[in-house]
Amino acid sequence: MIPSQMLKGVLEGSILKVIQQQETYAYEISEKLKDVGFGEISEGTIYPIILRLNKNGLIAGISRKSAIGPKRKYYHLTPMGIEALEQFEENWHNLQFAINQLLTGGKADE
Amino acid sequence: MSKTTKQIMHENTEREKAIAPENMEIYTNMIAYIRGANLTERNVETIRADITEMLLDAQLRGDNIQKVFGANYKEICDDIIDAMPKKTAKDQLVEIVDILLRSVWRLGLILLVTNVISDFTRNGTLTTFTVTSGQFISMIIIILVAYGIVMYVTKTALDNAPSKKRNTMEIVGFFALFVLIILPPFFLPATLFEVSYMTAVITIVGLFGASKLVENNI
Numbered sequence: 001m002i003p004s005q006m007l008k009g010v011l012e013g014s015i016l017k018v019i020q021q022q023e024t025y026a027y028e029i030s031e032k033l034k035d036v037g038f039g040e041i042s043e044g045t046i047y048p049i050i051l052r053l054n055k056n057g058l059i060a061g062i063s064r065k066s067a068i069g070p071k072r073k074y075y076h077l078t079p080m081g082i083e084a085l086e087q088f089e090e091n092w093h094n095l096q097f098a099i100n101q102l103l104t105g106g107k108a109d110e
Numbered sequence: 111m112s113k114t115t116k117q118i119m120h121e122n123t124e125r126e127k128a129i130a131p132e133n134m135e136i137y138t139n140m141i142a143y144i145r146g147a148n149l150t151e152r153n154v155e156t157i158r159a160d161i162t163e164m165l166l167d168a169q170l171r172g173d174n175i176q177k178v179f180g181a182n183y184k185e186i187c188d189d190i191i192d193a194m195p196k197k198t199a200k201d202q203l204v205e206i207v208d209i210l211l212r213s214v215w216r217l218g219l220i221l222l223v224t225n226v227i228s229d230f231t232r233n234g235t236l237t238t239f240t241v242t243s244g245q246f247i248s249m250i251i252i253i254l255v256a257y258g259i260v261m262y263v264t265k266t267a268l269d270n271a272p273s274k275k276r277n278t279m280e281i282v283g284f285f286a287l288f289v290l291i292i293l294p295p296f297f298l299p300a301t302l303f304e305v306s307y308m309t310a311v312i313t314i315v316g317l318f319g320a321s322k323l324v325e326n327n328i
Contacts, residue, residue: 026164027171043164044179048189051157055195063163071163 001039012049013088014038016077019059020085025072026050050075058084111151111325118155125162133165133175139267140183146264147191150201157190184268204327211321213253218314221245222307239310244298248291255287 018024018032026043029050033041053059058081061073077085100106111119129137141158149157168178179186197205221241229236305313 027167042178042180043168044183044186045189047160047164048186048193051190051193055193066167072167073160073163 007038007041010092011041011045012053013085013092015046015049015053016058016081016085016088019075020077020082023074023076025074053081057081112327115152115155118152118159122155122158122162125159125166128166128169129162130169130174133169136175136179136183137161137165140179140187142264142267143184143187144191146261146267148196148202149191149194150197153194157194187268204324208321208324209257210253211317211324213256214249215314215317215321217249217252218310218317221249222310222314225310226307236307238304239307240304241302242295242298243300243302244293244295246302247294247298251287251291251294255291 014033015029018029021032024032026046029046030041030043033046050059050061054061054075057078059075060078061075063071063073066072126137140161141154144157145154147154164178165175168174222239225239226236
């Protein structure tokens with residue numbers, strides 16, 4: 001299981017990516033993250049992050065009646081969210097490169 | 111509160127009825143805790159709607175509230191509260207005015223009734239609406255204590271089961287507050303002000319009207 005401290009830095013960007021792939025809701029986000037290898041991340045962990053992303057204007061939510069029961073709030077990226085996701089992807093590539101270099105003993109200018 | 115907030119609150123109350131009994135206690139404590147935070151009523155009801163929807167959805171899947179929120183409810187609620195915009199200075203001022211208006215017209219009505227009963231008992235007729243220094247101080251204490259109790263209950267909603275010592279302290283505390291409320295009228299019987307009953311009624315109705323106006327702006 002990935003330590004929570006390590007997850008903290010990447011969870012927001014990861015959630016943005018999941019939402020970019022398709023309009024979705026909290027439980028589905030949690031399942032998608034689990035499917036790709038994040039481990040169990042409860043809706044309770046994801047919900048405050050969604051609230052923050054919503055407050056900062058990166059995502060917007062709309063309530064829809066679900067086929068089987070209660071209404072669900074589906075989220076999609078806003079233009080600001082798309083920009084934020086692009087920035088996250090760039091930051092991740094840079095970080096990934098630096099860590100790989102560190103772990104393999106390489107240098108940044110090689 | 112505004113019509114929209116009232117509507118959301120009403121919808122939430124209806125939806126809540128579908129929450130399973132085994133999930134209800136934790137859900138109620140979480141909402142109580144969030145209500146004690148520095149958030150507007152509208153935002154609290156929005157969170158309540160979201161949490162209810164997640165929980166009802168989870169119940170359909172066969173999951174319980176522990177599965178949805180994990181075990182550390184206080185931490186999750188703190189994260190939720192941190193993620194929401196806080197009340198502005200204007201929001202806080204409006205809320206204080208709302209609490210004061212609602213408290214004063216209600217307490218004024220109680221004083222009106224006690225005055226009427228007292229007048230008829232002693233004099234057989236209505237004389238004047240009188241407020242003593244002791245009654246005025248009791249009113250202030252009641253308002254502060256009521257607000258304090260609400261804050262205490264919401265802030266401790268997600269605490270672990272209280273110890274025997276804490277239970278004892280709470281009982282002693284409540285008793286002390288009760289004594290603090292009922293004593294001033296006995297020791298401070300001097301008249302603070304007196305007005306005609308008509309003036310008193312008009313004032314109380316005015317305060318009621320004002321409180322409704324302010325409430326609709328929250």
